Amino acid sequence: MKITDVEVIPVKGRHWPRFPMVFVEVHTDEGLTGLGEALPYQATGVIESLRQLGEALRGANPFQIESHWEQLFRRGADLPALSALETAMWDIVGQALGTPIYNLLGGACYDRIHVYVDGFFREGEPTPDAYAEKAVEAVALGYDALKMDVDDFLRSGKALNRGMSATELRDVTETVDAIRCAIGEGVDLAMDCHWAFDVATAIKLGHALEPYDLMWLEDPIPSGNVAALAKVRAEAGVPICTGEVLETRFAFREMLEEQAADVLMPDLARAGGILEMKKIAAYADTYYVPIAPHNMMGPVATMASVHLCACIPNFRILEYQMGDVPWRDDLVDRPHVVQDGHIALPTDPGLGMALNHAEVIKYRVS
Numbered sequence: 001m002k003i004t005d006v007e008v009i010p011v012k013g014r015h016w017p018r019f020p021m022v023f024v025e026v027h028t029d030e031g032l033t034g035l036g037e038a039l040p041y042q043a044t045g046v047i048e049s050l051r052q053l054g055e056a057l058r059g060a061n062p063f064q065i066e067s068h069w070e071q072l073f074r075r076g077a078d079l080p081a082l083s084a085l086e087t088a089m090w091d092i093v094g095q096a097l098g099t100p101i102y103n104l105l106g107g108a109c110y111d112r113i114h115v116y117v118d119g120f121f122r123e124g125e126p127t128p129d130a131y132a133e134k135a136v137e138a139v140a141l142g143y144d145a146l147k148m149d150v151d152d153f154l155r156s157g158k159a160l161n162r163g164m165s166a167t168e169l170r171d172v173t174e175t176v177d178a179i180r181c182a183i184g185e186g187v188d189l190a191m192d193c194h195w196a197f198d199v200a201t202a203i204k205l206g207h208a209l210e211p212y213d214l215m216w217l218e219d220p221i222p223s224g225n226v227a228a229l230a231k232v233r234a235e236a237g238v239p240i241c242t243g244e245v246l247e248t249r250f251a252f253r254e255m256l257e258e259q260a261a262d263v264l265m266p267d268l269a270r271a272g273g274i275l276e277m278k279k280i281a282a283y284a285d286t287y288y289v290p291i292a293p294h295n296m297m298g299p300v301a302t303m304a305s306v307h308l309c310a311c312i313p314n315f316r317i318l319e320y321q322m323g324d325v326p327w328r329d330d331l332v333d334r335p336h337v338v339q340d341g342h343i344a345l346p347t348d349p350g351l352g353m354a355l356n357h358a359e360v361i362k363y364r365v366s
């Protein structure tokens, strides 16, 4: 089998016009089409990289995933683009062999994938009552794990110098207190800090939130200095999670060796694709660190993550977006179904999902 063409399909999403969702279709001479998705923080760059890497793969055998990945990686390929193409090749292989991708990676450890919701607070005012109300609404939908952002509470401008005012710290703590009171002890809660703080502020925030038994505090400081993050982890009194901007197992090496995080959250659409995620997970398991994949984009990256999570023993929980564009599920023919805070494993060959082009055309951007 040979790859004949690679088509890049950018589609509006909840981040539009900052950036679109970026899908890729890999076509073959045997009529099979593989589907992938890239995490597009720099959309134009990802789109151009997908086109160039697609040219490099024209004529290639889509079964030789490891070889293609290694050769493109060694030459400095854009990792989100490479991740999308890698996913699409697994989709082709699964379809050709008539089995879901997870069956090609060791088989499923779970029959459904536990998810937590990010974005439960969207459309809500950043006040304790409003956030608590939104949290209760999410729990009523069946979710038992939620994640909020610290960003909406940082209004003093101190965030630019990685600080936090006493008022901001009080607002955040009161909001977490209100949410915890509203949802009870049986629902997990995480907080994403988006790399906002210095070491001392991160530790102070961790201590303030210690009574609320957070699932984790995410990216309290930038991930560039691993020793600094290890200090936060040692002193903050809350579990630390990081890794959504890290690419390949090599970026996770020092993070693991320095034991700087309690949970790692590589993103399949950025870190290198399905097999690279499997390698990162295996490496993390040698330090008994669980994997909670980051997943902020569309239905294709979510479905690929479901296949991956199914076959990693140290899988903790998968991110899932609430409050996304209402037509997200329309973009694909077999959207994943979330029930009781879990996504059922697909049983169709490959990814188990194809683009619904009649709908995609309505939201496609050039």
Ligand SMILES: [Mg+2]
Residues within 6 Å of the ligand: 192, 194, 218, 219, 244
């Ligand atoms: Mg995050």
